[in-house]
Structure formats: structure tokens, C-alpha cells
């Protein structure tokens with residue numbers, strides 16, 4: 001058992017090294033010398049995760065080649081268990097680093113001094129950052145907690161004056177903002193573009209002659225754009241929508257006066273809130289359905305939505321819902337297994353694009369009275385429960 005746990009840590013360490021190397025390969029702003037130094041450090045960390053005889057075989061050529069294929073070739077195996085990383089690709093079909101690589105890395109992070117030198121976030125695992133957020137939230141009164149959750153979803157980025165006005169008394173207590181000017185990945189000629197769904201900066205990706213702009217969380221739902229060819233002049237470059245949810249957006253100056261929630265707080269705070277708001281909006285007007293959001297007396301990390309379906313003459317059904325927007329369901333399973341088992345049946349809500357992973361997550365959580373579902377599935381289930389034709 002202990003051996004298997006050690007093997008998982010080695011595998012996570014190798015995954016950390018591969019994700020960071022991919023991030024370095026995909027960063028157009030890095031000098032050749034700096035990229036080479038980064039890759040050497042990543043390779044050293046990867047080798048240390050392997051048994052000595054295998055480690056000696058992995059050269060820089062194999063490492064860089066392996067990064068562009070399914071990752072299985074570079075990761076040490078864990079005897080007797082399977083995860084999805086053998087088949088994982090870190091680069092997309094255009095050869096660009098996949099959006100969620102940094103989140104994946106943070107979720108499986110094995111801190112290592114050689115890597116912290118290059119990435120200041122490389123010492124903080126996702127679950128620690130999530131816990132820090134929830135510790136701050138837990139100190140708030142129920143009223144302030146509700147307000148903070150709504151603000152995470154509605155005001156995650158923008159001009160500092162506008163943000164401090166919206167966040168009001170919570171502004172000084174919530175030190176989770178960074179200047180957009182420090183984030184080159186979301187800038188297009190000195191401008192940034194908020195996602196029309198989550199309002200957080202969208203990623204700018206250049207391949208060949210085209211420039212694509214997309215929300216990392218909502219591209220799957222059709223939030224993606226392309227820079228209009230030839231549009232150059234004063235003001236922000238114009239974007240044309242290329243997806244079905246790409247409503248018109250205007251660029252904002254990527255200055256020190258424009259702030260955005262840190263990436264972990266956006267991912268583990270704002271995105272689940274949006275998912276919960278979406279669920280609430282879709283079911284609250286259904287007959288026999290009552291929705292309670294952020295029940296005040298609860299510890300905030302237990303569940304945020306209590307949906308009751310009380311059809312006369314039938315047994316009342318309860319759904320206690322906790323939304324999660326982790327990139328890696330493996331890491332999410334580990335984090336959930338570390339908690340005390342809930343004393344009630346709990347529903348873990350995933351975004352629709354993780355539908356294919358719900359069985360895997362449910363299997364890892366077996367015996368815990370946890371149901372794993374997605375937004376669309378849960379809405380259907382509640383409609384069936386209250387007798388509305390779907």
C-alpha cells in the first residue's frame with residue numbers, strides 16, 4: 001500500500017515536470033537560453049521520478065519528443081492502478097500548449113526547489129490555494145459569504161476603481177487580485193478581453209498568421225474569437241466571434257489599473273459559483289422545487305446548494321450540491337477523499353464538458369454516498385423528479 005502511494009507521488013512529480021516543460025516550450029516570450037535552462041531543470045526532476053536504470057535512458061531528445069505525444073511514455077507506472085494520464089496530450093492539434101496545463105500541474109504539483117526558481121506558483125498546490133480561499137470565506141458572516149460568492153462570479157476582473165466599488169467592504173479583506181499587465185498570455189497589443197460568461201481575461205493564442213482569443217473555461221461552449229484581419233489602428237484590435245456564444249466584446253487596456261482574480265481563485269472559486277448560479281436559474285421556477293443557496297449555518301466547503309423537490313403524495317427528494325471545476329478528476333478525487341465523509345448524500349456537480357469523466361470519479365469515490373453528475377444531467381433529473389416533461 002505504502003509502495004503504491006510512493007509510486008503515485010513519483011508519477012505526480014513526473015507529471016509536474018512534464019507540464020512545466022510544456023509551459024516553457026509554449027511560452028513565446030522566453031529566450032532560447034532561458035527555455036533551455038528550464039527544460040534541463042524539468043528533465044532533472046523527471047529523471048528523479050524514475051528508477052535509476054530508466055532515468056539514465058531519458059535524454060533531452062526523448063523528453064522533448066515525449067512531451068508532444070501521449071504522456072504515458074514519460075511517466076513512471078503505478079502498479080495495479082490506472083489513471084488517464086497515459087493517454088494525455090499536453091499540446092493541441094496546432095502544436096499549442098493546451099489551456100489547462102497550468103491547472104493540471106497545480107492540481108498534481110509535487111513542489112521542487114529546482115522548479116520554484118522559475119515559477120513562483122510552483123510551491124502551492126491547488127488544494128492549498130482552494131483551502132486558503134475557503135478559510136477567508138469561512139470567516140465571513142453568512143450575509144457577507146453570499147455577497148462574496150456573488151462577487152466572485154460577477155466581478156472577477158476589471159478597472160480597479162470599478163472593482164473596489166463593487167466589492168466595497170470586502171475589498172480590503174480579499175487579497176486575491178493581480179494586475180492584468182503582469183499576464184502576457186491574455187494580452188493582444190496591450191489590450192485584454194473579458195469572457196462574456198465569466199468576465200475573466202480570455203487567452204490569446206497565436207498560430208501561423210491567425211490570432212485566436214478564447215475563454216479557457218468556456219471555449220467548449222462556444223466562447224472563441226479571431227482577430228479581424230487587417231484591423232490595426234488606434235484602440236483595441238477588433239475580434240470577430242467564431243463560436244455560438246461569442247457575443248461582441250471590446251478590448252480593455254492591459255494596464256496596472258486593471259486587475260483580475262488570481263487564476264486559482266477564478267478556477268476554484270468563480271467557476272463553481274457560476275455553475276451553481278446556472279443550476280439555480282434553471283430549476284428554481286419549476287413546480288414543487290425549492291432552492292436554497294449558501295445555507296448560512298453551514299461550513300462553506302460542504303455544499304452550497306440545497307434543492308428540495310416536494311411533490312404532494314411522494315417522498316421528498318433532497319439534492320445537496322457541491323460544484324467543482326478542477327481540471328484533473330484524479331486530483332479532485334484525492335482532495336475529496338481527504339475530507340471526512342459527508343453525513344448525508346452529496347451530489348458533486350461537474351461542468352458538462354467533463355461528462356465522460358463522471359464514471360471514473362464516481363468509482364474513485366465509491367462507498368462515500370457521493371453522486372457525480374453534470375449540469376445538464378442534474379437539471380434533467382430534477383425535472384423528472386418534479387414531473388416536468390423534459
Ligand SMILES: [Zn+2]
Nearest residue numbers: 195198215218
Ligand atoms: Zn469564461
